[in-house]
Amino acid sequence: MDARKINIFKSSLFAACLLVGQLVWSQSTPVPQLQASADNILATLKQNKAALKNNPKIIYQAVERYLLPLVDVQGMSRSVLGREAWNKATPAERQAFSSAFTQLVIRTYGRPLTEYTDEQIKIYPVRGALDGRFVRVNSVIIRSHGNNIPLNYSLVSIQGTWKIYDLSVEGVSLLQSFHSQFASALQKSNIKEIIRDMNNRAGKS
Numbered sequence: 001m002d003a004r005k006i007n008i009f010k011s012s013l014f015a016a017c018l019l020v021g022q023l024v025w026s027q028s029t030p031v032p033q034l035q036a037s038a039d040n041i042l043a044t045l046k047q048n049k050a051a052l053k054n055n056p057k058i059i060y061q062a063v064e065r066y067l068l069p070l071v072d073v074q075g076m077s078r079s080v081l082g083r084e085a086w087n088k089a090t091p092a093e094r095q096a097f098s099s100a101f102t103q104l105v106i107r108t109y110g111r112p113l114t115e116y117t118d119e120q121i122k123i124y125p126v127r128g129a130l131d132g133r134f135v136r137v138n139s140v141i142i143r144s145h146g147n148n149i150p151l152n153y154s155l156v157s158i159q160g161t162w163k164i165y166d167l168s169v170e171g172v173s174l175l176q177s178f179h180s181q182f183a184s185a186l187q188k189s190n191i192k193e194i195i196r197d198m199n200n201r202a203g204k205s
Contacts, residue, residue, distance in 0.1 A: 028130060028162075029125075029126050029130055030070075030126075030135065030137060030153075030155050030162035031123050031124075031125060031126060031137060033070060033162070034070070034123050034137060034139070034153060035121075035123040036066075037066045037067050037070060038121035038123065038139070039121075040062070040065075040066040041059075041062045041063060041066050041067065041113070041121075042113075042116075042119065042120065042121060044058070044062040044065075044066075045058070045059060045062065045113060045116045045119075046118075049116065052114075052116055056110075056114050059110040059113050059114060059116070060106050060107060060110050062110075063106045063109050063110040064106050067106075067109055067164075068102065068105075068106065070162070070163060070164050071102075071105060071163065071164045071165075072156065072158060072163035072164060072165045073098055073101070073102050073105070074098055075156070075158075075163070075165050076101065076105065076165055076166070076174075076175065077094070077097055077098040077101045077102075079165070079175055079179065080101065080175055080178040080179045080182055081097060081101075081179075081182055081191075082179065082182065082183060082186075085182075085186055085191060089191055093191050093192065093195070096195050097191060097194070097195050097198075100195050100198035100199050100202065101178075101198065103198070103199075103202040104178065104198060104201075104202070105167070105174065107202065108167060108169065108174050109151075109167060109169075112141055112149050112151070112169065113141070117143070117144065117145060118144055119141055119142060119143050119144075120141070120142040121139055121140070121141050121142070121151070122139060122140050122142055123137060123138075123139045124137070124138045124139060124140075133156060133157045134154070134155070134156050134157075135154075135155050135157075135162070136152060136153070136154050136155070137152065137153045137155065138150070138152045138153075139151050139152065139153065149169065149170055150168075150169070150170055150171065151167070151168070151169055152167070152168040153166075153167060153168075154166035154167075154168070154175075182194060185197075
């Protein structure tokens, strides 16, 4: 086989692989893993219902166990802190900030469940084709007492795996809300003080 035919063969093979990859990607959906995560969290709360009022940590531990593996923690931390502040931070400060921010994510997701009775979380199917890197999945926390709570996920595909990079609770974006808070705080203090404040808030939750 001459060089020209080899190059044509390589190009055809690459195009075929790319097409197969796109087809697999377009057919994948994060909905099953999100629903499984929600179901596991609620099952844990149901099993420990009597103890929840005096021990809300059960809720946060369930969220950490079942939801956190689906979250792009470092990407979210970098986004909420801001590129300039993130680049100026030392590796140790980035790690400390990410750890503290992780607790905020856990509590933001878990807080609507702190008065758990018999809530359910319904994850809706993705609208449109899954042919891009980003997708939004809508869901709702269904309550028998009180208003239902919209809970939406924004996800990004990282190396073929869907990861949550933002949560929106009742229309309020976690990413935008905390980015505004940290931007304002950095004008008055430094990252070490912000990390200390976040850890203090987590300890009081």
